[in-house]
Amino acid sequence: MHGHSRREFLQMGASLAAALGLGQKQAIALADGLERLAEQKTRVLWLQGMSCSGCSVSFLNTDTPDPVEVLTEMISLVFHQTISATQGTQAMETLSKAVDEGNYCLVVEGAIPLTMQNACTIGGKPLATLLPPILRNAQAVVAAGTCAAFGGIPAAEGNATGAASVKECMEKAGIPVAKRLINCPGCPVHPQTLVATLAYVANKRFPDVDPVLLTPTAFYRHSVHDECPRFHYWEKHEFAEKFGDEGCLFKLGCLGPLSHTNCPRRQWNSGVNWCIRAGAPCIGCTNEQFAKKKDFPFYRKGEQYHAVEYQEQDRKGPKDET
Ligand code: SF4
Ligand code: SF4
Incomplete structure (x- = not known):
């Protein structure tokens, strides 16, 4: 049993909601979810597919609650290829037993090679054959990071392994x-976004999601462009011509209009900084096409138009729910 009081969970829910730019209603829901996670009413299985492990590293950098609390008191992480204490046959038996028992949330990191199946194996078995029964028994499935959500870098044009998203x-x-x-x-998933999503799931409140992208609207409703601190430059058509210049970074290839997420609100590394504030264009890491197409490179110069369709009238999403 955990050692936190209800008041402490409410404080954690409030901090998490504040870090993510959410209101009081969401803070209480998050507090309830964190409490349920700590009571181990929902266990978490985490499988890594074709990935750089960056989303696991990002998860370990969570700060609200801190990583030690998340791993030792909040989330019953029954299986994770690199963090689990058990290894080899014992780890695979733990996984199999957890799947049989059900009542777990499955986190998948990375893409799944459906064609060249031996490109990713766990316990000697191709992920492509191991995964379906684990997906089927899960109470909820969270595709963590762009590779799991949309294919990402492993599914880049050419895609010899047949890398696919969890949805596919x-x-x-x-x-x-x-x-x-x-x-x-x-790229990677933001740690607080992931912890909050797990808290929603544990609280049996399936979050509102975009009907097409299946992204939680609380975190992915607005584009980076919507809330960018350089937006006033965009409106005045004042564009930076080189790195370090004042101005909107559009002509240096900024994909903020195409990347829906809340970076401007919560930033990275405990709110220390984020891409655009550091003077780097947004590379569109939450976009469905990120890194997949040849005409979607990380950096461009002399931008006149965006490679992926962008309508100015779509810029502002629906009003915030608090
Ligand atoms: S194009 Fe990029 S830098 Fe310019 S306002 Fe939009 S998000 Fe900000
Ligand atoms: S600013 Fe853009 S590239 Fe940077 S983390 Fe946010 S969505 Fe990704």
């Missing part, structure tokens, strides 16, 4: 995605 994998196996799959893109 579920559809291929005939597993319904509605009210089950939550996409949390980002």
Whole structure:
């Protein structure tokens, strides 16, 4: 049993909501979810597919609550290829037992190679064959990071391994995605976004998601461009011509209009800084097409138009719910 009082959970929920720019209603829901996670009413299985492990590293950098609390008191992480204490046969038996028992939330990091299946194996088994029954038994599935959510870098044009997103994998196996799959893109996924999503799931409140992208609207409703501190330059058509200049970074290839997430609100590394504030254009890391197409490179120069369709009238999302 955890050692936190209800008051402490409310404080944690409030800090997490504040870090994510959410209101009081969400703070209470998050507090309830964190409490349920700590009571181990929902366990978490985490599988890594074709990934750089950056989303695991990002998760370990959470600060509200801090990583030690998350791992030792909040989240019962039953299986994780690199963090679990158990290894080899014992770890695979733990995974199999947890799947049989059900009542878990599955986090998938990385893409799944559906064609060259031996490109990613766990315990000697191809992930592509191991994954479907684990997806089927899950109470909820969180695709953590852009590779899991949309294919990302492993699915870049050419895609010799047949790297696919979790959604494609579920559809291929005939597993319904509605009210089950939550996409949390980002390269990497932001740690607070992930912890908050797990708290929603543990609280049995499936978050509101975008009907097409399946991203939680609380965190992915607005584009980076919507809330960018350089937006006033964009309106005045004052563009930076080189790195370090004042001005909107559009002509240095900024993809903020195409990347829906809350970076301007919560920033990175405990709110220390983020791409655009550091003078780097947004590379669109939450976009569905991120790194997949040849005409979607990380950096461009002399931008006249965006490679992916962008309508100015779509710039502002619906009003915030607090
Ligand atoms: S194009 Fe980029 S730098 Fe310019 S306002 Fe939009 S998000 Fe900000
Ligand atoms: S500013 Fe853009 S590239 Fe940077 S983390 Fe946010 S969405 Fe990703």
